[in-house]
Amino acid sequence: MSDTVASLKLTKNQATRNAQIQKPGFKTPDVIIFAPRGKFHGLFIELKxxxxxxxxxxxxxxxxxxxxxxxxxxxxxxxxxxxxxxxWEKIIKLITWYLKGDHEGPREPKIDENPFGCPSDEIYNSKS
Structure with a gap:
């Protein structure tokens, strides 16, 4: 997990230990929900x-x-x-949508213009 201490000041020993437990090239997202829902094994969100x-x-x-x-x-x-x-509003909607587990088959989230974007508002507003 490489981003686990991204904003922390570490001592030399801490930095060495942290480097040893990280998978090279893997940047751990900021929010992780290890709860399977529908066809997904979990939810990972990289906050920007x-x-x-x-x-x-x-x-x-x-x-x-x-x-x-x-x-x-x-x-x-x-x-x-x-x-x-x-x-933030879309992040809250995404987490709420995910935890409801309402995303089987055709209910899969629609992705905006980019391959990593969040589900469109249509998916959030289609079922209340």
Missing amino acids: VESPYLINGNLSKNKHIQAQAATIEELRKLGYHASFQWE
């Missing part, structure tokens, strides 16, 4: 202050964001719902 996407819709070239995107893609291939999120 602002969209990691450029105006043209492409993902930022920032190496850290690219590594996080690779982790999100890996998690999705393994059957987890994983995405970048940067709007």
Whole structure:
């Protein structure tokens, strides 16, 4: 788990120990819910202050964001719902939607323009 101490100041010994327990190249998302719902094994959310996407819709070239995107893609291939999120209202809706477990078959979340975006408001408003 590589992002587990991203904002912490570590001593040299702590930093060495943390590096030893991390999977190289795996950037652990900020929010993790290990509760299977429907066809998903769990929910992973990488929180951002602002969209990691450029105006043209492409993902930022920032190496850290690219590594996080690779982790999100890996998690999705393994059957987890994983995405970048940067709007608090959508984050709350996503978590609520996920925990309700209301996403079998055609109820699968619709993804916005980018492959890592959050489900559209249509999925949230379709069943109250």
